[in-house]
Amino acid sequence: MAPSEWRTGNTASIQETAQQLGVELKFSDGQQKQENQIKAIRQFIAMKVDVIGISPVVETGWDEVFQEVKDAGIPLILVDRRAAVPENLYVSYLGSDFIEEGRNAARALAQVTDGKARIVELVGTVDSAPANDRYKGFREILTKYPDMQIIGSRSGDFTRAKGKEVMQEFLNKYGNEITAVFAHNDDMAMGAISAIEAYGLRPGVDIKIVSIDGIRDAFKAMIDGKLNATIECHPLLGPQFYELALQVVNGESVPKRVPSKEGVFFPDNAAELLPTRKY
Ligand code: AHR
Numbered sequence: 001m002a003p004s005e006w007r008t009g010n011t012a013s014i015q016e017t018a019q020q021l022g023v024e025l026k027f028s029d030g031q032q033k034q035e036n037q038i039k040a041i042r043q044f045i046a047m048k049v050d051v052i053g054i055s056p057v058v059e060t061g062w063d064e065v066f067q068e069v070k071d072a073g074i075p076l077i078l079v080d081r082r083a084a085v086p087e088n089l090y091v092s093y094l095g096s097d098f099i100e101e102g103r104n105a106a107r108a109l110a111q112v113t114d115g116k117a118r119i120v121e122l123v124g125t126v127d128s129a130p131a132n133d134r135y136k137g138f139r140e141i142l143t144k145y146p147d148m149q150i151i152g153s154r155s156g157d158f159t160r161a162k163g164k165e166v167m168q169e170f171l172n173k174y175g176n177e178i179t180a181v182f183a184h185n186d187d188m189a190m191g192a193i194s195a196i197e198a199y200g201l202r203p204g205v206d207i208k209i210v211s212i213d214g215i216r217d218a219f220k221a222m223i224d225g226k227l228n229a230t231i232e233c234h235p236l237l238g239p240q241f242y243e244l245a246l247q248v249v250n251g252e253s254v255p256k257r258v259p260s261k262e263g264v265f266f267p268d269n270a271a272e273l274l275p276t277r278k279y
Contacts, residue, residue: 004187005215009279010235017238055080058127082129094258102137108229117180120170121153124184156188163188167195183211186218222270232262
C-alpha cells in the first residue's frame, strides 16, 4: 500500500538532508511493519553505526530490541513517533505533540460545525502513537461540546485506500446521519472525500471534514471547498534530526523531548499558502 504523502515528505527530508550534510545514511523502509523495523535495527547494530533513528510504526513491543541497541553502545533517537519504553532506552524524542493535534482538530471541527455534529472518525494505524494521542486529544475537547457526538470510529491505517474503504462502510451504515468526519491524517480524508462524492453527498458542505498533516492535497481540497480545516503535523524533520544526532555523536547533552512547530489552517487563505507548502 502506498505510504502517506506525509511519510513520503518525511523520508525525503531525512535522505536529502543527509546528502546536503555529507552524512552517510543507511536507510531501511519498514513498510508499516514492526517486524521489518526490528530486523533493520539488528542489521544496523551489526554494522556498528554511530546513531540509530527510528519512527516506530506502533508504540509497544520495543523493549527487547531497544535494549540490544543500548547494550551495543549505540545512541537511539525516536523521530516523529514515540515508543512506550523506559526513557533510559533512547536519548531523545523529536516530533509533534499528537495530543495537541487531536485537540486542535476538535476545536476546528467545533468551529466549522457550530458545535453540533454527528461525527465519524477515521483512526490512524492501530497502536501507533499519533493514532492513540489524536484519539485522546480529540475526545478531551469534545467533552465541552455536548451536541458533538462520535457515532463511528475505525482505523483507516493512515492510507487513502483504507480511508476510502472505511468511509464507504460508514456511509452504508449511517448515510445522511453523518454530518462530520475527523480523519487522523489528510490522506485518509482524501479517501473519505472520494467515498462521499461517490455516495452523492458534497464533502466539505453536507459533511464537514477536518484532518491532520497539512499536505499540499489538503490545501487543494480546501481551495475546492471539500475540506474544512487541516491541522499541521510537520514531516520535514531531517535538519532537526541530524542536528540532534551530531550533538549526540559529539558527546553533547540533548533534550529528552524536542517538539516540532505546527499551525492550523482553514480554507480562507489556502490559495495564498499552497505555493509555500513543501510537502
Ligand atoms: O507519524 C506521523 C503520522 O503518520 C502522520 O500524520 C501520518 O500521515 C503518518 O502516516
